Amino acid sequence: MPPDTTRSGTTRFLRLRAVEQRFPGLDTPALAIPSLDIAAGEQVAVMGPSGSGKTTLINLLTGLERVGQGSLIWGDTDLATLSEGARDRWRAANVGLVMQDFHLFPGLSALENVLLPQRLARLALPAGARAEAGRLLARVGIERPGQAIETMSRGQMQRVAVARALAVRPAIIVADEPTASLDADSGAAVAQLLLELAGESGATLLVATHDASLVARLPRVLRLESGRLKD
Amino acid sequence: MLRFIAADLRRQWAGALAILLLVALATALGVVVTLQERALRLGSARAADAFDLVVGAPGSETQLVLSSVFLQAAALPLLPGTVLAGLIADPRVAWAAPVGFGDFIEGYPIVGTTPALVEGIGGLAQGRGFARLGEAVIGANVGMRLGDHFHPQHGRVGEPGGTHTEITYHVVGRLPPTGTPWDRAVLVPIETVWLAHHHDEADAAGAAGTNPFLRTGHSDATHEGEAPQADPPEGDVHNDEPLKHEVHSGETHAGDTHVGPTHAGETLEGEAGHPDALDAPIRAESLSDPHAPGVPAIVVKPRSIADAYKLRQAYRTDHTWAVFPGEVLTRLYSTLGDVRLVLSLVASGAQALVGAAILLVVTIHVVQRRRQIGALRALGAPRLAIFAIVWGEVALIATGGLAAGFALGYGGALALSSAFSAASGVSLPVAFVPGDLARLAGLVLAAAIVASLPAVLAYRQSPAAALRG
Numbered sequence: 113m114p115p116d117t118t119r120s121g122t123t124r125f126l127r128l129r130a131v132e133q134r135f136p137g138l139d140t141p142a143l144a145i146p147s148l149d150i151a152a153g154e155q156v157a158v159m160g161p162s163g164s165g166k167t168t169l170i171n172l173l174t175g176l177e178r179v180g181q182g183s184l185i186w187g188d189t190d191l192a193t194l195s196e197g198a199r200d201r202w203r204a205a206n207v208g209l210v211m212q213d214f215h216l217f218p219g220l221s222a223l224e225n226v227l228l229p230q231r232l233a234r235l236a237l238p239a240g241a242r243a244e245a246g247r248l249l250a251r252v253g254i255e256r257p258g259q260a261i262e263t264m265s266r267g268q269m270q271r272v273a274v275a276r277a278l279a280v281r282p283a284i285i286v287a288d289e290p291t292a293s294l295d296a297d298s299g300a301a302v303a304q305l306l307l308e309l310a311g312e313s314g315a316t317l318l319v320a321t322h323d324a325s326l327v328a329r330l331p332r333v334l335r336l337e338s339g340r341l342k343d
Numbered sequence: 344m345l346r347f348i349a350a351d352l353r354r355q356w357a358g359a360l361a362i363l364l365l366v367a368l369a370t371a372l373g374v375v376v377t378l379q380e381r382a383l384r385l386g387s388a389r390a391a392d393a394f395d396l397v398v399g400a401p402g403s404e405t406q407l408v409l410s411s412v413f414l415q416a417a418a419l420p421l422l423p424g425t426v427l428a429g430l431i432a433d434p435r436v437a438w439a440a441p442v443g444f445g446d447f448i449e450g451y452p453i454v455g456t457t458p459a460l461v462e463g464i465g466g467l468a469q470g471r472g473f474a475r476l477g478e479a480v481i482g483a484n485v486g487m488r489l490g491d492h493f494h495p496q497h498g499r500v501g502e503p504g505g506t507h508t509e510i511t512y513h514v515v516g517r518l519p520p521t522g523t524p525w526d527r528a529v530l531v532p533i534e535t536v537w538l539a540h541h542h543d544e545a546d547a548a549g550a551a552g553t554n555p556f557l558r559t560g561h562s563d564a565t566h567e568g569e570a571p572q573a574d575p576p577e578g579d580v581h582n583d584e585p586l587k588h589e590v591h592s593g594e595t596h597a598g599d600t601h602v603g604p605t606h607a608g609e610t611l612e613g614e615a616g617h618p619d620a621l622d623a624p625i626r627a628e629s630l631s632d633p634h635a636p637g638v639p640a641i642v643v644k645p646r647s648i649a650d651a652y653k654l655r656q657a658y659r660t661d662h663t664w665a666v667f668p669g670e671v672l673t674r675l676y677s678t679l680g681d682v683r684l685v686l687s688l689v690a691s692g693a694q695a696l697v698g699a700a701i702l703l704v705v706t707i708h709v710v711q712r713r714r715q716i717g718a719l720r721a722l723g724a725p726r727l728a729i730f731a732i733v734w735g736e737v738a739l740i741a742t743g744g745l746a747a748g749f750a751l752g753y754g755g756a757l758a759l760s761s762a763f764s765a766a767s768g769v770s771l772p773v774a775f776v777p778g779d780l781a782r783l784a785g786l787v788l789a790a791a792i793v794a795s796l797p798a799v800l801a802y803r804q805s806p807a808a809a810l811r812g
Binding site for chain 1 (some may be wrong): 805807
């Protein structure tokens with residue numbers, strides 16, 4: 113499938129300026145980044161020990177947390193100016209998330225899990241969503257889309273989660289330790305899929321990870337330490 | 344979203360079912376109390392419908408109504424025969440009939456009365472009324488058939504007593520179902536009850552005291568013995584002046600310790616030795632006879648409402664006491680209402696506690712699922728969708744529980760009512776009224792409001808939680 117060009121440029125590049133995130137009771141900011149730019153379609157690894165501000169950065173980049181100070185602009189949208197509801201809508205439309213613990217919902221099939229975010233975000237599924245979900249599941253190697261999620265292996269589950277992240281053709285894919293809870297082979301397969309699918313769709317890919325083999329395959333690495341970027 | 348709720352509930356069906364059952368049981372408790380109290384009220388009021396006015400000897404009004412309307416065994420003081428004679432002759436009275444408690448047959452009370460009462464409580468469904476001393480009319484639920492013969496027994500089955508083998512009744516008619524204790528009654532001529540009773544008395548003192556209805560007047564208690572049974576002095580009797588007579592009879596009897604066969608009784612007893620004696624036709628005159636033996640209660644149908652009040656006034660004397668069963672029941676209901684209030688409060692308390700416990704469980708559950716809820720948000724579910732999921736699940740379980748509770752309560756009330764009916768003959772109509780619907784709606788509304796608490800909690804949960812450790 114050729115890269116999706118309809119949304120290119122508008123959302124995929126990041127311009128982050130003078131962001132400082134403080135939490136109550138802490139003297140030093142959890143995150144302080146004077147400037148960070150990521151180009152559209154770029155594939156970036158985010159590294160750093162726990163407590164380095166990695167999770168905070170991801171929460172800010174995905175709109176899960178409100179930007180305390182500074183500006184965080186994806187394409188033409190400054191997340192710092194959006195309300196919680198608006199950030200939710202923006203995230204639903206633009207971000208595909210892959211999490212360490214999959215967060216798939218038992219009792220639903222693989223296909224239903226892939227479609228769940230869209231079902232919850234709007235009343236009716238957009239036309240073609242079901243076909244796209246089926247195509248993505250086939251692409252990540254899930255042969256039976258109707259299989260109940262709780263009967264799958266962990267590697268299969270994370271592949272379903274990857275398919276779910278891509279279901280809305282997001283401009284940005286964010287993966288938080290996508291391979292950390294998998295064995296080496298499954299982790300490698302998931303890493304491969306993430307890179308391939310992000311490349312195919314042209315989405316900007318951000319991966320927070322400790323996985324050295326995954327970091328090695330990403331062209332750009334951001335290192336965080338004590339809330340600051342090291343270069 | 345519904346699919347998700349369904350999957351979620353299916354996954355946790357055991358917990359959901361437990362909560363649903365708790366809600367259902369707590370609701371059923373309140374519903375049973377409400378329905379049963381209403382059924383008791385409707386059922387007893389219906390049973391008292393045919394009885395406008397009841398006259399008895401002074402004593403407990405409640406006991407008089409319970410005994411005459413509900414046929415509950417109790418030792419009632421007897422009225423002198425002159426009272427019945429006076430009432431029958433009274434122009435303000437449409438009909439008056441004695442309710443004299445006889446013995447039992449297979450646990451069914453035998454009630455001595457007159458054809459007037461048979462007509463008064465709804466006529467006959469089958470056969471004909473009793474016309475001879477040995478004939479009986481049975482209530483709709485009495486386990487006998489037309490043409491059956493039976494001997495009355497002292498006391499209920501299993502209680503000490505004897506069989507009046509010398510008396511044999513022949514069933515000639517059956518009453519239509521009335522939903523009252525009279526469905527379980529066996530109606531016989533009052534004269535036969537007098538006869539059986541008198542025969543007993545003459546027989547020996549051995550069986551004395553076993554029949555609470557009949558023994559009263561004959562126990563050795565002097566007060567009860569003196570007034571009703573003894574002969575009133577001839578000179579004092581004026582059928583048209585019962586009240587005046589009453590005043591006198593009490594005085595005269597104080598000195599008259601002779602409790603003996605009455606004129607009417609004497610005749611009957613003389614005949615009782617012969618099997619043919621019971622073949623004699625009943626005579627209306629024997630009731631009007633001022634020498635007739637006493638009865639514990641007289642049911643009176645006044646000609647008009649005004650007459651009813653006048654009669655009640657006229658028969659409230661030292662020796663007679665007239666009551667409106669409806670009035671006595673109303674007083675009972677107010678007591679019943681208090682009981683219901685207490686039970687309702689207990690039931691409401693139970694409901695509130697169950698509600699609070701469930702709220703706690705659901706809240707803990709929501710907190711435990713913080714990460715899952717956070718993940719839903721992170722994946723793009725709007726906050727409103729989260730609210731709707733949690734609210735929908737809680738409201739669904741609670742509403743299901745409430746509906747099941749109403750059904751359970753209705754079933755429970757039906758079971759209680761039928762058990763009560765089987766025992767007493769009073770049919771208790773279990774029915775919902777529109778107010779119950781409003782109550783259900785109120786409870787559903789309350790559940791909806793309560794369900795929004797954990798939903799708000801979920802709504803406010805940070806989506807970033809999903810990505811934290």
